[in-house]
Amino acid sequence: MADPIFDDRTLRRVRATYKDMAARPDWDSHLAQSFYANLFAENPQLRLLFPANLEAQTHRMLTAIRYVLDNVEQPDRMLTFLGQLGRDHRKYGVAREHYEAGGRALLQSLRGSLVTLLWTPTVDAAWSEVVGTIVGTMADASDEEELPAFWDATVVAHERRLDDLAIVRLEIDEPMPYYAGQYVSVQIPQRQGLWRYYSPAIPSNPFGQIEFHVRRVPSGWVSPAIVSETQVGDRWRIGAPLGALAVDLDANRDVLMIAQGTGLAPLRAQIMDMAMRGTNPRVHLFVGGVYPRDLYDLETLWHLAMSNPWLTVVPVAEHDEDPWWNTTPPAEVPPGLHQRLHGPIGKVVASFGSWADRQIQISGSPSMVKTTLYALRAAGTPPDVVSHDPLF
Template sequence: MNTTSSDGHDEYHALLARRDAMRLRQQLLSPSARPDSGAGPWGTAARRAHGQPYDGAADQQIITRQLPLVTPFGKLIGHLYDAMFERHPYLRSLFPDSMEFQRVHLERAFWYLIEHLDQPREVADFCARLGRDHRKLGVQPVHFEVFEQALAEALRRSAGPRWSEEMEQAWLRMVRFAVGAMVDGAAGALAEPPYWNGTVTAHELRGPDLAVLRVRPAEPFPYQAGQYTRIQTPLLPLTWRPYSIACAPRPDGELEFHVRRTAPGGVSDALVTRTRAGDQLRLGPAQGSMVLDGEPARDVLIVAGGTGWATARALLEELSRRPLHRSTHLFVGARTLDELYDTAALARLEKNCSWLRVVPVIGEESGAAESGSVADAVARRGDWSGHTAYVSGPPMMVTATVYGLTALSLPPDRIHHDPVDGTLPPAARPSRAGAPVAITGG
């Protein structure tokens, strides 16, 4: 690890923390004063020039009509980062050595904005949460100005002679609207730290490529069952990956994570193979809307595959604590019996919760209650139209299950799922999928 780079990164974040503390103190001393949201073209996301709301649907039509000029987005994003680092070389130090994850993440963000631009409130809410989370990266309003300039240059380079002012302005209005919500979200989160330090208290291998980690934050970490957080290990500075929290909030504040190693050299590799009890991690703010209602008014369907079981386990723990127990069906899928890695916890929940029915789905193997795909098993088991559903796991499984439940007349607003990634072409994605990231490791 580059110690000099790591020390510089720590010093940069310490400066940001002191600045936020000073702004919070100023806010407390003057409650009527609104936190500075930065100069530039962005105000509150719900406000636009002359008091007019943002017409996202109009920009969506313009951008969609001219998408062939800038897609696939890989080339556009390449031009964007080239322009940004050419003008401001110091910004390169704020990114990890490998830019691949950032490029993929930005592509998903572009798709999310374009597909949801006709629902500005949904976009504003999502971007506010994103801005709250991005504080851990040291992102400042001035960086958004640099991003806008680089995007304009990238659009010109990608579209070439077919570039038009109409196209560029639609893209910039979309980005300004999103950035305005991000700035508002960051300004509204001054009372909480940009990230939490945590100590690994236990590290247990459940297979050659899977580990269960327990982490104790240094200070209270607020979250709800079903949410996720992004984790950074000192083995890979500046690199954050999302992981679901595998437990409901506990009295001792300890967190649990189920991490499957997906590739060599990434965060999941570091957490599974090179992390031990006593090591330090950083945790971003809790995110995600896959949480239970105050008191579920309907029966519950939970569908989990792979390490998506982490989210299912947290939801079941929370349900077990409530005085009113709705009938709950759990479909838990794995490719083989060996990949059902947390059977003790599953058996304990099934034994203690009379309202819970568990259906294992084990690939094509015999001996399970069901075989084949989880989505097919759910479809074969009956009418779920009166339930509220929670789906977690690999993106392809989530997508197939959401499609299947929708086809079985379960309203989309009662299907909650982990965000799906951008591995599917736009025509194959759920029309209103969650945020454009996947709860997986890298």
């Protein structure tokens, strides 16, 4: 593990004041509003780098700040995350001076966010150090990166697997290197300027093929357009890879993977990557949905399980029956494979007891990740064996 970046006193001051700020209801949206107001007041030209609607951007910025603060005592994880974020931000045309302006605006907003504590010179010095590290790490990573800021790709297939879920296959102009399990930001022609994160469902390959599984979020800006409006021939833009979900092959520990809905994508990519290797740890994949019909990729998973003895696939659905309007009967479980279990996925996995001896990955919506973490912990699985992507 890397040496600590901040000394104990700095960490104590930042933690205490962070707690004080977070005690105010809606503190995070106040902070974000104040951040953008300060940033655009000092640098009106920067407004052009941001989309008209700042909601998703704000949510992502706050999640990133929270992630950094939560991981401030794990420098490796924090610096990797910030470096990836800096490389990803090159797609907006963000330069070093923009990071510096962002750092000043953030500090100014933090100064006005305390509820009961005072913003003293020592608190100011502690936060200046943390904010300086955040923007400095992002700017350095951005300057040092030699790979392109983004890749362009052509849609070659769009399969509406469910009425609210599409599988989109693309060919990237130049193959893009990423690790199976990472995610990327994507911009589609129907929603210019709005970037969203999606996880490739297949490993990187020399042919530049990439596949995304996208579920429509009701009243979302981008996902309904991907599911309903995407056409073969559309040109998508894909940002630099992010994330660190990965199986540690040297850990000598078996693997537990828990996926809900399209959260399957990054786990599927890793399983496919492992299938190309000779020896692997045992992998238990629990794959869940609300209804049996939501287990949209079971047949691929069954094929993988039948040809890879180290892989066990356990389907889980919250309801035992599909809704009445569903016309497709559930697929027959192949002989020898697991029958579907019934219940909320976190609870089902935790009903087997502690999984403390595994390396665990959870992938799904933020609420599913949180409830699954809670259920695992209650059944004796320590949080430090569990990984998941930041809950943007």
